[in-house]
Amino acid sequence: MENVNSRKLKEIRRSLMSILSEKALPGAINFAIGEPTYPTPNTLKKVIETFIKEDSADYGPVAGLLSFRDFLAEWYGNKGTTFVSGSENVLTTCGVTEAVYTSLVALLDNGCEVIYPDPGFVLYEQAIKMCGGVPVPLRLDHASDFNIDPQLLKRLITRKTRAVIINSPSNPTGRVIPQRILKEVAEICGKKGVTIISDEIYEHIIYEKGHHSVSEFTDNVIVCSGISKLFRMAGWRLGWCVAKEEVIKNLVKCHQYTVFRAPTISQRIAQEALIMKKEIKEMVSFYRQKRDLMLHLMGSIEGIRFVKPEATFFLYADFSKYGDDWSLSLKFLKNGVVTVPSTGPGAGFGSNGEGFIRLSYALDEESIRTGIAKIKHVLTQVS
Ligand SMILES: Cc1ncc(COP(=O)(O)O)c(C=O)c1O
Numbered sequence: 183m184e185n186v187n188s189r190k191l192k193e194i195r196r197s198l199m200s201i202l203s204e205k206a207l208p209g210a211i212n213f214a215i216g217e218p219t220y221p222t223p224n225t226l227k228k229v230i231e232t233f234i235k236e237d238s239a240d241y242g243p244v245a246g247l248l249s250f251r252d253f254l255a256e257w258y259g260n261k262g263t264t265f266v267s268g269s270e271n272v273l274t275t276c277g278v279t280e281a282v283y284t285s286l287v288a289l290l291d292n293g294c295e296v297i298y299p300d301p302g303f304v305l306y307e308q309a310i311k312m313c314g315g316v317p318v319p320l321r322l323d324h325a326s327d328f329n330i331d332p333q334l335l336k337r338l339i340t341r342k343t344r345a346v347i348i349n350s351p352s353n354p355t356g357r358v359i360p361q362r363i364l365k366e367v368a369e370i371c372g373k374k375g376v377t378i379i380s381d382e383i384y385e386h387i388i389y390e391k392g393h394h395s396v397s398e399f400t401d402n403v404i405v406c407s408g409i410s411k412l413f414r415m416a417g418w419r420l421g422w423c424v425a426k427e428e429v430i431k432n433l434v435k436c437h438q439y440t441v442f443r444a445p446t447i448s449q450r451i452a453q454e455a456l457i458m459k460k461e462i463k464e465m466v467s468f469y470r471q472k473r474d475l476m477l478h479l480m481g482s483i484e485g486i487r488f489v490k491p492e493a494t495f496f497l498y499a500d501f502s503k504y505g506d507d508w509s510l511s512l513k514f515l516k517n518g519v520v521t522v523p524s525t526g527p528g529a530g531f532g533s534n535g536e537g538f539i540r541l542s543y544a545l546d547e548e549s550i551r552t553g554i555a556k557i558k559h560v561l562t563q564v565s
Contacts, residue, residue, distance in 0.1 A: 193311045195529040197304045199522045202511060206520045211553035213541040214520040216353060216496070220465040220544075222413045229454050233447050242446040245434050246274025246422070250449040257456060258397070258405070258424050265401035270427040273434055274444040278383045278421040279305060280437070281406035285379045285423060286313040286345070287436040294344040297335065300532030301328070301498070301524055303353045303381070308529055315344070321534045324500060327489050328355040332366040339370070345377045348396065351384040354498045354522070354531045354540040356491025361394045368400035377429075378403040383421075386412050386462055388493040389470050401426055404433070409452045411494075413465060420448035469495050472543045472550060479554040480541075483561065495544040502537030504561050511539060513564065519556045 199214050206212065233239070245251065251269035258266045265271065275281040282305060286296065292314040298306040300319035310317040318338055322328040335346065348367060350359035359367075371378050378396055380403055385393040397405050408421025421444075423433050476497050480486060485503035501510050508526030515521075524535030531540065543550055 190312060190314065194308050198508075198511075198526050198528040198530040199304070201526075201528045202515060202520055202522065205515055207515070207518050210515070210518045210520050211545070211549050211556070212520045213543070213545070213553055214522045216542055216544075217416060218411055218414050218495070218544055219546075220413055220468045222415055223458060223461045225458070226413070226415075226451055226454055229451050230447065233450055239447060241443050242449070244438050244443055245269070245430070246272065246444055247446055247449045250274065250453050253453050253456075254422060254424065258395075261393075261395065262398040263395060263405070263424065264398065265426055266424060271424055271430060273423045273430050273437055274449055275408070275421045275423060275437060276419045276441050276444050277410055277416075278381060278406050278408045280441055281404075281408065281421040281423045282306070282347070282379060282381060283309050283313070284433050284436045284440070285404045285406065286310060286315065287440075288429070288432045289344050289377055289379075290315045291344075293342065295340060295342045296345045296347065297338050297343060298347040299330070299349055299352065301354055301535035301538065302347070302532055303349055304529045304531065306347050307532070316342070318343070319532055319534065320346075322355070323534075324487065324489065324538075328352065328357045328498075330359060330363050330367060332363060332370060335367065336370050339374045339376055343374070343376050345379050346371055347379045347381065349381040351388060351393075351493030353384065353494060354496050354524075354535070354538075355489065356494045356496045356498060357489060358388060358391065358393075358492045361398075364394060364396045365399045368396050368402070372400055372402050376402075380405050382407040384411050384494045387466060387469055387495065389466065389473060390492045397424065404429060409448070409455060412455055413461070415448075415451065415455065418445065418448040418451060420444060420452050469544065472545070472547070473497070475547060475550055476541070476543045476554075479551065483554075483558055485565075495542055497541045497543060498535070498538055499541065500537050501539050501561075504564050507535075507537050507539050510560075510564070513560050514557055517556050517560050519553050519560075521557075
């Protein structure tokens with residue numbers, strides 16, 4: 183019984199994060215999980231009570247609740263997205279994972295190339311392959327603060343390129359793409375007729391500046407975002423795509439025959455959550471304190487290089503002075519600390535991140551201090 187599985191799946195690798203998390207010792211300090219810890223405000227819990235009392239957990243429309251899609255269209259319009267006029271520009275999805283995947287299903291024919299950031303979120307390369315595409319990594323270098331080099335992007339685009347994935351703020355680097363570069367990316371992709379898939383899931387956790395979307399500069403884009411990193415709501419599984427009407431029509435076809443309809447209760451919660459400016463501000467300062475503690479503790483380790491995170495709750499550091507990223511992560515694991523290396527026997531953040539390890543600091547202060555002390559201890563043993 184050979185060949186019972188799709189050939190495409192042979193190419194798909196499990197994520198290093200899950201491989202290492204499964205091996206963790208009980209009680210290990212987990213710097214690996216990209217899971218928010220800022221609690222969900224009580225007012226949002228009331229939305230859930232009302233929803234249950236109303237007994238309104240019906241399917242809802244395929245593209246999402248009309249009221250929520252109208253709300254999102256207005257929300258994006260206020261943020262400067264140029265092409266939104268109403269619900270026809272929005273599809274609700276089961277998280278950004280589905281939003282990105284659905285976008286790729288809608289855009290790709292077999293053999294089409296998709297450019298994606300390297301280092302970048304583990305989903306992109308695997309999803310491109312699952313959709314029959316050819317992943318083309320776009321190098322982001324530590325020396326240029328992990329910014330996109332527009333000239334390099336231009337060179338990578340061929341006649342086969344269908345899409346370019348960008349991610350700002352970025353997982354794993356914690357960096358934000360400057361407006362000037364977003365504009366250049368928009369221009370390059372516009373001229374070449376290549377669609378931008380813009381993953382903006384960390385748009386609410388930004389420390390230094392406000393969030394800017396590439397959709398301020400072009401309509402040649404599918405914006406993918408959601409509520410997984412807003413408060414503590416990843417399990418509500420809600421995301422969305424915002425794009426031109428004709429693009430949304432195609433995305434709806436893919437969504438209809440995979441997910442069918444995104445959870446209606448989550449759309450109601452999201453609508454309330456997105457306008458909670460005061461609570462969002464508090465959430466940002468909650469993570470900022472942790473970021474500053476990390477900067478202080480990591481800054482005291484000799485030979486480690488990293489770029490200051492401007493957003494997210496990740497610090498992405500170069501440990502190459504002490505060994506390769508995979509072996510070091512295994513050593514940390516044996517000492518009760520889970521981290522995510524960029525490379526290893528599974529899918530990480532990409533080969534351009536070799537030597538780098540990602541630490542999620544959405545943890546309490548004591549765990550951060552204990553975890554970094556353990557990491558320091560391992561490093562003194564290997565050096
Ligand atoms: C950059 C990025 N995109 C997408 C996702 C997945 O989001 P969701 O939970 O909405 O599917 C994550 C989750 O960690 C992420 O870091």
